[in-house]
Amino acid sequence: MRVRQRKLYKKITLLKYNVGVQAALYTKEFYMATKTQSLAHTKWLCKYHIVFTPKYRRKVIYNQYRNSLREILRRLCEYKGVKIIEGELMADHVHMLVLIPPKISVSSFMGYLKGKSALMMFDKHANLKYKFGNRHFWSEGYYVSTVGLNEATVKKYIREQELHDQMKDKLSVKEYEDPFKGSK
Numbered sequence: 001m002r003v004r005q006r007k008l009y010k011k012i013t014l015l016k017y018n019v020g021v022q023a024a025l026y027t028k029e030f031y032m033a034t035k036t037q038s039l040a041h042t043k044w045l046c047k048y049h050i051v052f053t054p055k056y057r058r059k060v061i062y063n064q065y066r067n068s069l070r071e072i073l074r075r076l077c078e079y080k081g082v083k084i085i086e087g088e089l090m091a092d093h094v095h096m097l098v099l100i101p102p103k104i105s106v107s108s109f110m111g112y113l114k115g116k117s118a119l120m121m122f123d124k125h126a127n128l129k130y131k132f133g134n135r136h137f138w139s140e141g142y143y144v145s146t147v148g149l150n151e152a153t154v155k156k157y158i159r160e161q162e163l164h165d166q167m168k169d170k171l172s173v174k175e176y177e178d179p180f181k182g183s184k
Helices: 002-018 028-033 063-080 106-124 128-132 151-159 161-176
Strands: 047-052 083-089 094-099 143-146
Touching (some): 047 106, 047 151, 063 094, 083 151, 094 151
Antiparallel strands (some): 047 094, 083 094
């Protein structure tokens, strides 16, 4: 382990003096961001930022549904060997920063995750069938992007997403005020 850290330190010093990389890269986060996983004959580092929404983008992920969904997603990811680095459940969408092994394609993982989690949610909360019907909890499709050394930026974005959505909602309230009232 020490030899690996020394080699990494030498690489960082070379980058520091030759390229002029920002000081933020010389932290423990940089070391953690470049830490690879391994399978039998494979070294890998496959990080993905994934966003998906409930059907009709309904705001249903709150209170008991939020806790149930959090537990279900954790359990399903653990079963497939996927590590959740960061995650946030909003009222109308889910953000996840995950490490997916190369033996699993992103599309097959998302099909598994959305399919099984929908079935588990309907089993746990039978009243959802009146809102969604036919056991379709998630909308079709999802957003995915790969994450490189900007992992810290993506983590911060996911953490602050709820605050950003609240601020956006507050700004949009002014659109519904009557412009002809006037102020005294």
